[in-house]
Amino acid sequence: MGVSTFQAAPSSPKPSTSLPSTTIRRNLKPNDLPFSSSKAFSSRVRAHGPLRIRAIDAAQPFDYESRVAQQFHDAQRLKIAIVGFGNFGQFLAQTLVRQGHTVLAHSRSDYTDAARKLGVTFFHNPHDLCEEHPEVILLCSSIISTQRVLLTLPLQSLKRSTLFVDVLSVKEFPKNLLLHALPSDFDILCTHPMFGPQSAPRAWTGLPFVFEKVRIGDDDRRIERCEKFLNIFAREGCRMVEMSCADHDMFAAGSQFITHTVGRVLEMLMLESSPINTKGYESLLNLVENTAGDSFDLYYGLFMFNKNSLEMLERLDFAFEDLRKQLMGRLHGVVREQLFDNAGIGKGQSLPDEYVYKLLQKAQNGSAPVLSLPSKEHRWSFVFSKTCYNLYACNALQSQSMVIFKMIMIRMT
Numbered sequence: 492m493g494v495s496t497f498q499a500a501p502s503s504p505k506p507s508t509s510l511p512s513t514t515i516r517r518n519l520k521p522n523d524l525p526f527s528s529s530k531a532f533s534s535r536v537r538a539h540g541p542l543r544i545r546a547i548d549a550a551q552p553f554d555y556e557s558r559v560a561q562q563f564h565d566a567q568r569l570k571i572a573i574v575g576f577g578n579f580g581q582f583l584a585q586t587l588v589r590q591g592h593t594v595l596a597h598s599r600s601d602y603t604d605a606a607r608k609l610g611v612t613f614f615h616n617p618h619d620l621c622e623e624h625p626e627v628i629l630l631c632s633s634i635i636s637t638q639r640v641l642l643t644l645p646l647q648s649l650k651r652s653t654l655f656v657d658v659l660s661v662k663e664f665p666k667n668l669l670l671h672a673l674p675s676d677f678d679i680l681c682t683h684p685m686f687g688p689q690s691a692p693r694a695w696t697g698l699p700f701v702f703e704k705v706r707i708g709d710d711d712r713r714i715e716r717c718e719k720f721l722n723i724f725a726r727e728g729c730r731m732v733e734m735s736c737a738d739h740d741m742f743a744a745g746s747q748f749i750t751h752t753v754g755r756v757l758e759m760l761m762l763e764s765s766p767i768n769t770k771g772y773e774s775l776l777n778l779v780e781n782t783a784g785d786s787f788d789l790y791y792g793l794f795m796f797n798k799n800s801l802e803m804l805e806r807l808d809f810a811f812e813d814l815r816k817q818l819m820g821r822l823h824g825v826v827r828e829q830l831f832d833n834a835g836i837g838k839g840q841s842l843p844d845e846y847v848y849k850l851l852q853k854a855q856n857g858s859a860p861v862l863s864l865p866s867k868e869h870r871w872s873f874v875f876s877k878t879c880y881n882l883y884a885c886n887a888l889q890s891q892s893m894v895i896f897k898m899i900m901i902r903m904t
């Protein structure tokens with residue numbers, strides 16, 4: 492706490508310490524000094540030279556500045572109850588405790604030991620927690636469990652003006668839930684700290700903190716309490732972004748959901764670090780690390796409780812398919828050229844992907860960079876299979892035909 496920011500109110504002017512020592516010496520008389528007899532004084536002056544006062548305000552009867560600082564500090568403190576003391580709840584608790592707030596916690600599992608280590612008081616029973624009358628209830632439960640968690644809280648035990656804050660990674664859902672489930676006396680602040688223990692284990696400087704003041708009573712005390720809560724993140728250097736929950740969800744589907752999805756897809760590939768990692772590859776590995784630590788419940792919540800996520804997933808699917816088609820299209824061109832030119836078969840027909848894929852594998856292995864000419868009977872069966880394939884591509888053949896076509900291809904090879 493920057494004590495130096497506090498100034499004592501200008502009262503009577505303080506005596507200046509900058510008087511020349513000669514002036515002080517001239518004006519000082521032995522009897523002016525407390526606790527020293529005039530005799531002792533004059534003998535000390537004789538022995539060590541004249542006595543000089545260097546700091547006249549060093550021994551004030553009380554430390555005005557630190558008392559004001561303490562009052563300010565106490566006024567900034569909040570009693571915050573974290574509900575859902577898992578990964579993210581504990582992550583937030585560290586900073587809340589460090590800033591001097593009184594932190595209580597409750598969760599489905601028993602986190603007594605973890606809480607004690609963090610300086611948090613843990614309550615197994617939500618009734619005990621609410622009877623402590625926290626000023627703020629901070630909901631840190633998983634997205635999919637929040638409704639159930641909220642309904643188990645004995646709201647009647649709380650003060651009527653309690654501030655409810657959620658940190659869920661989706662925002663429209665908790666906004667509607669809190670508006671419907673809480674009595675109108677309670678204040679509601681929907682937030683999303685857009686970082687976590689994986690992405691920001693040490694500092695939050697410059698990281699976005701999104702919030703919407705959904706319902707804050709208009710008396711000064713409530714407004715001030717909400718500001719105090721927001722100030723927790725502002726003090727840590729977060730970039731404070733006031734935004735509607737709907738806008739948050741729209742942006743988050745395009746950024747956060749995609750990030751988590753790609754991270755999880757890459758995780759399934761079990762990528763490994765190599766001695767020749769490029770910067771791009773390093774960032775992919777980091778992405779996997781960042782997303783792998785989050786629970787699947789969290790990811791599932793991003794999908795289930797953000798109406799924009801399904802569209803993003805479909806777009807991702809289309810984009811991947813499109814890219815694949817571009818690659819296969821080029822490959823078709825090359826293979827067709829070699830195959831049909833050599834075999835004397837007409838152009839303008841496409842080849843089944845599986846066939847092209849096998850040829851590509853051979854070429855990539857270096858075993859058959861140039862395609863060999865098919866035998867006479869193979870040519871006929873190949874023409875037949877191509878016809879089937881083209882019919883299939885024209886939607887003339889449905890899924891059953893595809894099975895038949897695949898069987899023919901398998902027999903051929």
Ligand code: NAP
Pocket residue numbers: 574575576577578579580598599600601631632633634636639640658659660661683684685686687688689785786787788789792
């Ligand atoms: P999470 O898996 O989303 O949530 C875990 C928390 O939910 C734990 O406290 C857990 O309680 C509780 N929970 C799960 N199922 C429950 C149930 N059936 N009944 C009661 N409680 C249940 O992981 P998280 O990372 O800790 O996230 C917590 C919240 O913070 C989520 O809403 C998430 O969207 C949000 N958030 C997370 C991050 C992040 O980086 N992790 C960042 C921003 C916001 P127990 O542990 O007691 O079982």
